[in-house]
Amino acid sequence: MTDCKFANYTGSATTTPESDTSIKTVVMTPVIPDVNLDKVIAALNANVKKNIYKDKTEHKTLYKKGDAKPEEQSLGFCAHYVGTALAAGGGTLNGNQNPNEKDRPEAAKNWGCLLKRNGFKELTTKINLDPNFNEPDYTPTKGDAVVIQDYSGDPNTYGHIAIYDGTQWVSDFKQNVHHATTHPPVSKSQALEDSFYPGGGYRHAKPQPSYVIYRKSDWK
Numbered sequence: 026m027t028d029c030k031f032a033n034y035t036g037s038a039t040t041t042p043e044s045d046t047s048i049k050t051v052v053m054t055p056v057i058p059d060v061n062l063d064k065v066i067a068a069l070n071a072n073v074k075k076n077i078y079k080d081k082t083e084h085k086t087l088y089k090k091g092d093a094k095p096e097e098q099s100l101g102f103c104a105h106y107v108g109t110a111l112a113a114g115g116g117t118l119n120g121n122q123n124p125n126e127k128d129r130p131e132a133a134k135n136w137g138c139l140l141k142r143n144g145f146k147e148l149t150t151k152i153n154l155d156p157n158f159n160e161p162d163y164t165p166t167k168g169d170a171v172v173i174q175d176y177s178g179d180p181n182t183y184g185h186i187a188i189y190d191g192t193q194w195v196s197d198f199k200q201n202v203h204h205a206t207t208h209p210p211v212s213k214s215q216a217l218e219d220s221f222y223p224g225g226g227y228r229h230a231k232p233q234p235s236y237v238i239y240r241k242s243d244w245k
Contacts, residue, residue, distance in 0.1 A: 029138035057144040058117050062168045062244035065114035066190045072109060073198055078102045096199045099223060103196035104133040107170070107186050115245065116143045134174045134184025137237055145170060145239035152214040152238075161214045163238065167191035170239045171221045176230035184234070185223045194221045 073096040076088040081100045088094045108118050108129040118129045118139070130136055137147075152163045166189065173185040187196040194200040200223060221236070222228045 029141050057142075057243070058115055059245040060111065060116045060143055060241070061114040062241075063114075065110045065116070065188070066167065068113035069106065069110040069188055069195045070190060070199075072106055073195060076100060077109060078105045078197075097201065099196070099198040101181065101197070103186050103223070104129060104131070104136060104183070106197040107133075107136070107188055110188065111143060132183045133186035134172060136186050137172050137239070140170055140172070140239045140241075143241065144243055145241045148238045148240045150235065150237050152217050154212060154214050159213075161217050163217065165189040165194075165217070165220075166240060168241055168244060170241075171236055172239070173222065173227065173236040174234045176227055176234040177232075178230070179226060179234075185227070187221055187223070189221075196223065198223075 074093060076090055076092050076094055078090065078100065080087065080089050086094075088100065094100070112118055119142075130139060141147075148169070149163055152161050154161060169189040171185075171187055171189075171194065175182045175184045185196065187194040187200060189195075200220065218233070218236075219228055222233075227234055
């Protein structure tokens with residue numbers, strides 16, 4: 026479980042009389058914003074059709090900020106796209122693990138605490154098959170988020186983050202599993218993992234990178 030310390034709190038404090046030298050008791054709880062699920066998903070799916078971050082020169086085609094792009098093509102800015110969608114739904118991008126952090130974490134792999142800051146809770150760190158039904162013990166639900174660590178040999182070391190829109194995982198592109206036709210997964214649970222891993226480097230890494238799936242139950 027990730028231990029998170031947040032910057033912004035509301036709460037109450039009680040103190041003992043001056044004659045009592047015991048330490049005062051302070052009770053604080055983080056402010057959880059109201060986040061609208063439909064607005065988050067709408068923003069996520071609208072933004073994958075364009076470059077909303079900055080000029081990208083690594084691809085054969087230069088997508089300047091604001092340019093249209095294929096929705097199936099990643100620009101490598103998954104955290105920015107997910108953060109922009111959360112903000113569109115009313116989420117906060119402040120209050121990460123570092124109390125002095127005033128904006129979203131740069132690396133996607135460090136977004137677990139910020140998701141918790143928005144009311145998400147850790148759901149699972151490994152998809153397994155139910156021994157009774159031979160089916161995965163996890164079914165993606167609209168609004169679920171996955172945070173994936175980088176893998177050995179990953180050139181950027183930033184990891185990945187994506188949100189499930191009710192049909193597929195979306196980050197800065199609409200993720201797909203077309204590779205499964207030529208590289209079929211060995212199990213249904215592996216097929217689910219393949220669906221949120223953003224590329225072959227993640228899917229074929231040995232060992233595969235760890236991940237945490239988060240779910241928010243109090244959407245607005």
